[in-house]
Amino acid sequence: MSVVPTTIAPEVEAAVAGFMLTQAQMTEVVERMTKEIKMGLARDTHPRAVIKCFVSYVQDLPTGKERGKYLALDLGGSNFRVLLVDLKSNTDIDIVSKSFVIASSMLSGPGKDLFDFIANCLADFCKEQRLQGEAIPLGFTFSFPLQQQGLTKGILVTWTKGFSCEGVVGKNVVALLQEAIERRGDLKINIVAILNDTVGTLMSCAFTSRNCRIGLIVGTGSNACYVEKTVNAECFENYQTSPKPHMIINAEWGAFGDNGVLDFVRTPYDRIVDKVTPNPGKQTFEKCISGMYMGELVRLVLVDLMAKGLIFAGERSEKIQTQWNFQTSYLSDIESDSPGDFRNCSKVISQLGLVGNHVRDKLHLRYICEAVSSRSAKLCSCGLVTLINKMNINDVSVGIDGSVYRFHPRYHDLLMFHMTKLLRPGIKFELLESDDGSGKGAALIAATAVQNQVSK
Ligand code: BGC
Helix, strand or coil: CCCCCCCCCHHHHHHHHHHCCHHHHHHHHHHHHHHHHHHHHHCCCHHHHCCEEEEEEEECCCCCCEEEEEEEECCCCCCCEEEEEEECCCCCEEEEEEEEEECCCHHEEEEHHHHHHHHHHHHHHHHHCCCCCCCCCCEEECCCCCEECCEEEEEEECCCCCCCCEECCCCCCHHHHHHHHHHHCCCCCEEEEEHHHHHHHHHHHHCCCCCCEHHHHHHHHCEEEEEEEHHHCCCCCCCCCCCEEEEECCCCCCCCCCCCCCCHHHHHHHHHHHHHHCCCCHHHHHHHHCCCHHHHHHHHHHHHHHCCCCCCCCCCHHHCCCCCCCCCCHHHHHHHCCCCCCCCHHHHHHHHHCCCCCCHHHHHHHHHHHHHHHHHHHHHHHHHHHHHHHHHCCCEEEEEEHHHHHHHCCCCHHHHHHHHHHCCCCCEEEEEEEHHHHHHHHHHHHHHHHHHHCCC
């Protein structure tokens, strides 16, 4: 009977050592992030802040009494979705949705094509659902950094997550959509709100959980929003006079570190990933955390170790040498194997065009995946703890969405573990998986927007 090796070779350990953040480093990350958040909120430092802390113009959390039918658009990844959300009660919500694949050529093509595509999908959906004649209020979940100037006006600051369509940065995205709808001329659409996916996630969790104060996404990208005191949201014109005590802030924490303050925890692999993205030098924190990049980080470590003959010795594979070929879902698959069992790991190895006859190689591959995913969870914990400390509350729920959080077998537990270690004793928190926050959240914000229009 062969004995399954359990020890990691020192050379492999050394290659991933940079991903193993210490408690002291994590505490330092929290401290630095706290400073950056304060800079984003304050009027005089906002222009040069990297964590922008954008005002969302959402000041009301759901009451639980929102009702009615709303359309929602969800743009933020490689799929675009149109939804019809019927809020019947806070436990009975009907959602009909349709997904459309965005052709990769469209991600870097003219912005006009992207918005025409969105309008066409919307028309397609309305036709199928027989909604053409009705001006149903629409909430647009647009998951990129937006400098909002109101609930229906948002200027795209920069693209992230592989998008780079021309002619959109610096423009009001709501107007671009409205124009595309008008170009068709056959749709009656009433856009009542534009929102970030984190805000949608927070709203949809707050609909059922009264304590929800943070919305987090760990998917293709990463970001969080939280409930701030209106008086601290200095970039909001009415921050001193608004009768409403709170403002949801879209932190855009993905950009944390773009000024170098995270260099002390970045590895050489992070620097290589950054160079091959369409937005080098930007979204530093996001590139250490989110699903778009985790697989590539693992691939780079593997390629490095293979070149040194330290893993899959004597094997060659075209696939593993090709950028972005190690999917982030592989990390979740590999780490889902129970200890000593390498069934998923073996599958991934063969998908990568490798044989991988040695158990030690599988053990090492899993170790590398764990290093990358644990670092992601540790940094995310730092972010959440920063926001909880900033709000200075003792009991909070966090609504979470995104493929990494959903599908990684240990992500939730890792967040719980590290947050508990970083938070002051006595602070209670829970992490709630949000169920279609982008859709439901957009509907809830649309409902409140319509309500506020009526009562004005
Ligand atoms: C975007 C955020 C978004 C996050 C999660 C980031 O790349 O900048 O606006 O919330 O991805 O989708």
